[in-house]
Amino acid sequence: MSSAPILTLHPEHPAPRLVQRAVDVLASGGLVAYPTDTSYALGCDLHARRSIERLYQLKRRDVRKPLSVLVPDLGDVARYAMVSNFAYRILRRHTPGPFTFVLPATRLVPDIMMTRQKQVGIRVPDAALARALAAGLGRPLATTSATNPEGGELLLDARDIKDTLGHGLELILDGGVVPAEPGTIVSLVGDVVEVLRQGKGDLGGL
Numbered sequence: 001m002s003s004a005p006i007l008t009l010h011p012e013h014p015a016p017r018l019v020q021r022a023v024d025v026l027a028s029g030g031l032v033a034y035p036t037d038t039s040y041a042l043g044c045d046l047h048a049r050r051s052i053e054r055l056y057q058l059k060r061r062d063v064r065k066p067l068s069v070l071v072p073d074l075g076d077v078a079r080y081a082m083v084s085n086f087a088y089r090i091l092r093r094h095t096p097g098p099f100t101f102v103l104p105a106t107r108l109v110p111d112i113m114m115t116r117q118k119q120v121g122i123r124v125p126d127a128a129l130a131r132a133l134a135a136g137l138g139r140p141l142a143t144t145s146a147t148n149p150e151g152g153e154l155l156l157d158a159r160d161i162k163d164t165l166g167h168g169l170e171l172i173l174d175g176g177v178v179p180a181e182p183g184t185i186v187s188l189v190g191d192v193v194e195v196l197r198q199g200k201g202d203l204g205g206l
Helices: 016-027 049-059 074-080 085-094 128-137 158-168
Strands: 006-008 032-035 040-045 068-070 099-104 119-123 141-145 171-174 184-187 194-197
Touching: 006 016, 006 158, 016 032, 016 040, 016 128, 016 171, 032 128, 032 158, 040 049, 040 128, 040 158, 049 141, 049 158, 074 085, 074 119, 085 099, 128 141, 158 171
Parallel strands: 006 171, 032 171, 068 119, 099 184
Antiparallel strands: 032 040, 040 141, 068 141, 099 119, 184 194
């Protein structure tokens, strides 16, 4: 099976024509690897169910563990999650950034992306390229970290991703080596702050 091509671009100032190439792949149902502010990630169109299923298969991920929803800016969060005034104040202070915020999902979120409690993890990364992909697509990305399915280690660069996951991807965006540090996952459900996983990022000042 052929392996995905690698497209090299600047992670913070990506050329629009290269972003558009990746957006075209996403729009056609393809899976794309790209750098974020925490690690390389794998993503697809949030509304392409078959592509989401392929992501699960590629990562050998338990389907009971939902992926995250990546949106380009804070203004998009409320379309996919129910945001109280309390949650909005925290989101405004900490987005974009290395956080995934768990909130009650709206009806726009596909069932496969929600927990049994109808909650969703929303991400606005501090990564210009990742946000440009979602903005260019006009829809959020279903996203998950790029890891080795065998041991779960984060993959640090495009070559590692090509060698390990390239057979299941349509495109790999090379933004250089990303010092992999998992992001922090924070639940804001019920206006209670609960850190589900501590990683990169400081929630001081809440």
